[in-house]
Each structure stands twice: as structure tokens, then as C-alpha cells.
Amino acid sequence: MSPALPREILICTIARLLDGVRHVAVGASSPIPAAGAMLLRALKESAGAAPVKISILGSVEHNFFTNGSAELFDCAGQGRIDAFFLGGGQIDGHGNVNLVGVGDYPRSSVRWPGSFGAAYLYFVVPRVILFREEHTPRVFVDKVDFISAPGTSEPGVYRTGGPKALLTSKGLFSFDKEKAGFRLESVHPGHDLAEIQEATGFGFDHDAKPSQTPTPSPEVLSLLRGRVLDELSETYPEFAAQMRQTLTEREPVAS
Secondary structure (H helix, E strand, C coil): CCCCCHHHHHHHHHHHHCCCCCEEEECCCCHHHHHHHHHHHHHHHHCCCCCCEEEECCCCCCCCCCCHHHHHHHHHHCCCCCEEEECCCEEECCCCEECCEECCCCCCCEECCCCCCHHHHHHHCCEEEEECCCCCCCCEECCCCCCCECCCCCCCCCCCCCEEEEECCCEEEEEECCCCEEEEEEECCCCCHHHHHHHCCCCCECCCCCEECCCCCHHHHHHHHHHHHHHHCCCCHHHHHHHHHHHHHHCCCCC
């Protein structure tokens, strides 16, 4: 079996970050988070553990909502969603997310699709995982140009949710609510601390020699490359096909 792909390490890391959830919701354009949730569900089922419910907006098979995002928001407000994923055009060191655009609003030089309930979900979902595959200074900035969703709130503001982790193509960070900042927990294979510091526009806590993100076992990889990709192809057929094509190209040639 070929070694884990970088995206497979991300998927397996997401599965670990979701451990313990009962219900995870995933947006319509989030194949890697969706695969992580599916992997966790498959692992729990194979171990005979309590089931994990997954709601993927845009999916027919993996979505029990009948009224789209309105029902998602109701479910989150009632405390029935344990985890959700947020990305952003910009994310800063305080966990603030910008989904609106670059520059002084409303005359932004670059406009993005918009917040679409991100602030609400950031406040009510207890385990929000910030996920952005691209790890560059243009994404991870010192201060976002517009706050679509704040990472923390002032004392006295009722808030049950917020960021728990930030996962990128280079490393995994945890979020400290009291310090309102990130800590680098592990570095993905092929990367190092100096590279991550150079690619990140904000400061963060870290060990002198951060640990390496664990790579999946052959058993987990087999489950991911089989059942999970099969399930993922219903909602994200192009992504699943790309993963399979990459795996085919990476398979060692018999001598």
C-alpha cells in the first residue's frame, strides 16, 4: 500500500478532531471535512461504538434535513449539532474569520460570497474547526479586513460555540479561548516550524520542536480508500475521482 497522501493525513486528522461528537454538519463545498466525518463514522461502526450522524448540505444520501440551511440553523440553535467547519478568505490570530472581501468595506477590492450565517454558527456550535488547505500569508493575516465571525466575545455575551482548532495543509493548531490565540500542536510530514512561521501572518505559541502529525495506519488507509471514497463520491464525485487517480499514479510499479 502506498504511503498516505497529504490530503489523506488531513482527512485522518479531522476524524481525530471530531472524536466524541454525536452530530457533525458539513457545508456544500467541503469534501475534505466531509471525508473526515465519514471516516470517523466508519471507524466507530467497525468498533461497535455509538453512531455518528453526518449532515452534508447538498447531499441526498447524507442529509436528513428537508428544509436546507434553515433547518440546519434551527438544529444548531437547539444544541443538536456538535461540530461544524468554517473556512475564510482571511483568518487572523484571534480566530476572526473574513468571508466578505479584501480592503475597506464596502469598497472591497476583492469580494467573496459572503458570511451566510457563519457568525451565528460560530456562536452556537461548540466545536468549530477552522479549515483552510491553503496556508499562506494572504490567508492567515495579522488582522482581518472584515470580521464576518469573531473568534471570541466580550464577557457577558452568551456564547456556547467557537473555534477549537485550525487545520491547514502545513499543520494543526489548537485555539486557546482565554488567550484568544492559536498554538501549533503538530507539523505535517514534509513541513517544519520555520516554514509555517514564514507562511503565517500572525504569531502563535509552539514548542521548541513541535511534534509531527500522526500518519494513518494501513487499516485506516484501507477504510479511507475504500468505503469512505465510495460514500464521498455521492456528493463530491470529482474530488473522489481525483483522489483515486492520484492513488493510482502513486502505486509502486512491480519490478
